[in-house]
Amino acid sequence: VPRADAQRNRERLLDAAQQAFADVGVTAALDDIARAAGVGAGTLYRHFPTRDRLVLALMRTSLDELTARAGTLAAERQPAEALAAWLDGYAAHAARFRGLAATLASTGLDPDDPSAVACVEAHAAGRALVTAAQASGDVSPAVDPQDVLDMALAVAWVLREAPRGEDQRRRLLGVVLAGVTSGP
Amino acid sequence: VPRADAQRNRERLLDAAQQAFADVGVTAALDDIARAAGVGAGTLYRHFPTRDRLVLALMRTSLDELTARAGTLAAERQPAEALAAWLDGYAAHAARFRGLAATLASTGLDPDDPSAVACVEAHAAGRALVTAAQASGDVSPAVDPQDVLDMALAVAWVLREAPRGEDQRRRLLGVVLAGVTSGP
DNA sequence: ACCTGAACACCGTTCAAGT
DNA sequence: ACCTGAACACCGTTCAAGT
Numbered sequence: 128v129p130r131a132d133a134q135r136n137r138e139r140l141l142d143a144a145q146q147a148f149a150d151v152g153v154t155a156a157l158d159d160i161a162r163a164a165g166v167g168a169g170t171l172y173r174h175f176p177t178r179d180r181l182v183l184a185l186m187r188t189s190l191d192e193l194t195a196r197a198g199t200l201a202a203e204r205q206p207a208e209a210l211a212a213w214l215d216g217y218a219a220h221a222a223r224f225r226g227l228a229a230t231l232a233s234t235g236l237d238p239d240d241p242s243a244v245a246c247v248e249a250h251a252a253g254r255a256l257v258t259a260a261q262a263s264g265d266v267s268p269a270v271d272p273q274d275v276l277d278m279a280l281a282v283a284w285v286l287r288e289a290p291r292g293e294d295q296r297r298r299l300l301g302v303v304l305a306g307v308t309s310g311p
Numbered sequence: 312v313p314r315a316d317a318q319r320n321r322e323r324l325l326d327a328a329q330q331a332f333a334d335v336g337v338t339a340a341l342d343d344i345a346r347a348a349g350v351g352a353g354t355l356y357r358h359f360p361t362r363d364r365l366v367l368a369l370m371r372t373s374l375d376e377l378t379a380r381a382g383t384l385a386a387e388r389q390p391a392e393a394l395a396a397w398l399d400g401y402a403a404h405a406a407r408f409r410g411l412a413a414t415l416a417s418t419g420l421d422p423d424d425p426s427a428v429a430c431v432e433a434h435a436a437g438r439a440l441v442t443a444a445q446a447s448g449d450v451s452p453a454v455d456p457q458d459v460l461d462m463a464l465a466v467a468w469v470l471r472e473a474p475r476g477e478d479q480r481r482r483l484l485g486v487v488l489a490g491v492t493s494g495p
Numbered sequence: 496a497c498c499t500g501a502a503c504a505c506c507g508t509t510c511a512a513g514t
Numbered sequence: 515a516c517c518t519g520a521a522c523a524c525c526g527t528t529c530a531a532g533t
Contacts, residue, residue, distance in 0.1 A: 167499040232473040274482055277473055281465035289416040289461055306490025351518040
């Protein structure tokens, strides 16, 4: 059982990180985050040995929501619609701050690492939606499901690096979805 | 007219940067680059006030080649083929090292800045190929040409952040091209 | 068991002194 | 006119000392 002050520090660090990442992107100074949380730098490193671990811990809740949403969409909508709606949420999530898409795309995620589990599960849920859309004939069977998720993250990357207008996400995801759709 | 030693230092810096970027990505330490070039740090800053300026100077030749290639392809091939071939070269170029795609995508490029001219011209040449493919009916008129270039850079980003197999570039560009093609 | 904060290393950036 | 390299600032990371 963790000590009460350790638990409180952990939460303060997550709050401070949330704020800092939203302000200046995922490269925000860890030292600043520790100071804003009112803890020593060493405490931050004890709780989160790497920056990615901090990012993933912060994303834990929203990733779990994305995983759950995949199940709901699969049950309630047509496969093509469900996939489109989920990818939109996934891209929106990955575009929340600069650098996040790269963390989510990173191939070096260890499925056994508890801090990466939420990320790995969300990916699996997304791939399942692609597979379902292939089974129903909406998405071409030649497509690699992983490629579809990668392209949704790539769209999120564009949203951060070259923002051009309100409906950019809709336009770019439209291109991706049209690109993986089965011929008529 | 620049002094002979200034000219030589500039070339040494470009050589050293080429090497460093290829080794460790576009975030390579500028200090290391100056040392490898055998010059003081101040000399690097004199020649290239920002990292982007160094990157763009390094890319100048290849960007000019891409611009020229757009003209050749437009003259010798069908619009759809020309576009596909050019985007492949563009994505391959942007994937040469990590972080380069972001520099090329950056919206803050001043068209009047001589160091950005090659980049702006390559973009214009690419957009012209998209427009030509729209005129011939191969690409849907609803597509924003800039979106097509952005997606090619996004593909390059995936190639660096989540590399998955030899023909990943072909697969992902295939999705983008299929996604912007006019309905039958 | 956990925390603090000083210490160290590394790197971007500037600028006084030199040629 | 251009170069050098020391100096400063900033930040990631570690660790001895404290509770």
